Amino acid sequence: MTNTTHSNTASTDAQRIGGPRIRHSRIAAAIEECSLLLEAGNSANLLLLCGPTGAGKTTLGNFLVETATKHHAENLAADPGCIPAIRVEAPASGEREFSWRLFFKRILDALDVELDAPRTAYGIDPATGRVARPRGTNPNSLAGLRTAVERSLKQRGTRFIVVDEAAHIARQCHPTLLELQFDTLKSLSNECGVQWILLGSYDLFELISLSGQLARRSHTIHFSRYREDVTEDIRAFQGCLKHFGQTLPALKQVDLLRYAEVFHRNTLGCIGILRDVLVRLDLLVGRCGWSEDTLCRALLTEAQVTQILREIVEGEERIAPGLTRTLSAPQPATPRRVA
Template sequence: MAKLEPEARIRLDTFKAVTVKHAHLQVVDDQLSLWVEEHAEATHVLLCGPGGVGKTTALGVVAERLTREESDRFVVPILVLEPIPPDQGPYLRLDYYWQIIEALKEHVLVKELVSSVAHLMAAPRATRVKLGAIDWLKMRHVAEQALIRARVRAVFADEGHRLMQGDGSYSVDEQLEWVKSLSNRTKVLHVLAGPYALFGFRNTSGQLARRGRDIHFARYHVEDKEERTAFVAALKYLLERVPLEVDVPALLSRWRWWASGCVGCIGVLKDWLVDAVAATFVQHGTSLTEEVLTQTMPHPARRLSLEMEARAGERQVALHNSESAKKFQALLKQPPKKAEQTESALGSSPKAGEEKEASTIREGASESFPLPQITPKPTPRRVGSRAPERDPVGEAGATLERKNTGCPFTEVIPVSLAQMEEANLFCFECPVCLAVRDMHPKGAIVRFRWHPRRTTSTPNRGRRWIRREGVWTPSAS
């Protein structure tokens, strides 16, 4: 197996560390920095975008700059975490507390707190899952106090959509309420970065909509002149820093080829160039050639998956924004009726209640005296029998049942029927609740249909399509 020489390894690592401050990244940087410094009543920010657009890079750039600008050595302005993916069953809140404590345990003002939960921190994850309520609350208390004592301003949770998975018994609303409560108690902003699935969690209630903010980290669409100029500038910045001989003007002239190869995402473009530079070093080459770039270009199946996921997410964002604006304008054109306002105003006054009662008595006096009514004796129910109540039936019942037990993931899956037939695999695993469903699409679009939320934590067996880091791939077993 070919290995890189020490000098080539150093040059490659230097290129890997290059960060492109392109136009879209600058917009996200400015907005995120503003909310970290002055987030007012906001408790959480949802940073969403397609895979490879640069969300992790954006978090790192903001965190590195704010940390560098902080003059007080006892202050940890930004805490960057990556929620642990579930090994068995969905994500547990306890792991989030554990990560916060682990990241701050060396802080001089936090060390004494950690000693009270040292035995819990040292326990394996399987044991932590079985902790009692007292130990659980102790871990939360230490995590909250650690954030307060270290004067953390924001927690950046990369792959933050994992926090929304709960432990199987919590809904998305409850998970966001938990994040909001954690933020209120510590005055720390939580930034959740992840795929477009996070956009489905915003504005689930009025209170969460007020306390939440969202940022759409879009890719580049080279059909637009401004975006094409920004994309070419980012490409030029990277090519000029490639540790090889590069014909920059010739490669820049093929900007459309570059854009199709990276689907408009700078992160994918950077990975592509890193692979090309590594392949050139292995072959002991001295210049970056089009032949090597073609060999290392992302596979068409991968590009198809990224493109379909990006388009589905962009369509979801645009549709949500337009529909929300239309519904809001429609509500503004339908003010409450005057009769309803008068009735509500009268009903809130004690004097109005007395007048209404006197009017009822006068109306009754003008009529004939009613005959006494005999109330039938109620028949006692047998022990264990149900009390009389109306059961939801038809569409109303189905809607209510879906609302209570349904999983929120019903998105378009960027896997074509040809890919499914080629892999001879039609089984898909839900990335939110881990339910497994067979898909047999009749058209070109594959959508994960509505399904009840999975409540068990037994590991799935057998081959199936799974989503890892935003890409759907067949599992090994």
């Protein structure tokens, strides 16, 4: 009885924090590529990190920030106010247009800037004896918030900002204004010397077709799933499965590798989905005990798998040209003949 209670408590904690994290090979490779491109500075203002839902992009974003913090340990020791990197989520505010005001407030919050503190010097009007505020930008206006973001990024020495769910920026605006949205990010990058790492679905890849300027200053990284038809991917996926099984208390005595093909097929090789499935399974086993029926209850339904697979296949086809490089120059379009 005591063991069951302990398993339930530990499992509840795992679910509360979103489940255990693992720095698997896909994350390690993405961190290495991002680190290389972060050295490129202004030649790579926007890093578009695209991948399927549940691939583990949020976990990757957290690891990127943690890696940057460790890398700049000496700077942090000399200047405790330094924040080399932050991660924020692009808000889905429910409004028709993307809320830059809320987005800027989230950045300031991540930089630990006190939003309620007055950022304007107040004085006493000698004629009236009343408190008077000097004329200038309203700190709560959109322009005031952007000014605060620029100042705070420079003061904190921030090198890059990871934006999770970055597709919200593109979806919450009229198509004709889409280029303007990302020109704002590019402008902040130039002004503050920061780079943006945008995490999102394959829709993000469409951004490079907005303009030649964005295409030149952007770089696409594919954060892909572990495929069932690649031997190395199968082994890596099984390693993740084994690690999670050793971390979740109710699953430690379960031979999860016996069902490796089932997990791989059901989660489509996406480690974030695998983690969610295993957290559910851990809860169910802790309460009901292990059985294959319990396993089935934890898995995604066929309808869920079909929908996710469709999005993955379509996304992989769209992004493929953006990852292909060749030594031959593209052929210019043939001009029309005038009759």
